[in-house]
Amino acid sequence: MAKAELEIVGKRYAISCAPGQEARLEELGARFDQRVKELIEALGDLGVDRLFLAAGLSLLDELDAQAANSGAKALDDRIRNLEHRAATLLTDAAARIETLSRRVDEAN
Numbered sequence: 150m151a152k153a154e155l156e157i158v159g160k161r162y163a164i165s166c167a168p169g170q171e172a173r174l175e176e177l178g179a180r181f182d183q184r185v186k187e188l189i190e191a192l193g194d195l196g197v198d199r200l201f202l203a204a205g206l207s208l209l210d211e212l213d214a215q216a217a218n219s220g221a222k223a224l225d226d227r228i229r230n231l232e233h234r235a236a237t238l239l240t241d242a243a244a245r246i247e248t249l250s251r252r253v254d255e256a257n
Contacts, residue, residue, distance in 0.1 A: 150165045150167075151167065151168045151170065152165055152166065152171070153166050153174035153175050155178030155179075157178065157181060157182045157185060158185050158200070162178070181204060184204045
């Protein structure tokens, strides 16, 4: 088992991880450290437990917002695709109706 070394607001943490994942965890740790520091600037030093909780909640809130935006975009894309398909089907149906109408006129 490998270990990643993280530093969050001046305190070092050793986290076990799968081999090869150390750099990714260290990158995530640096981003988490930045979020905690931003919260300290905004709220003051509330203690490590509360700061970590606030940072985790703010990150989850951000992920939820991104997921909602992504879901809305996917839905918009799907609606546009369905509208395009419907327009194509209507155009094809109109062309067939026009052809049938000409045949009826020619037969009379």
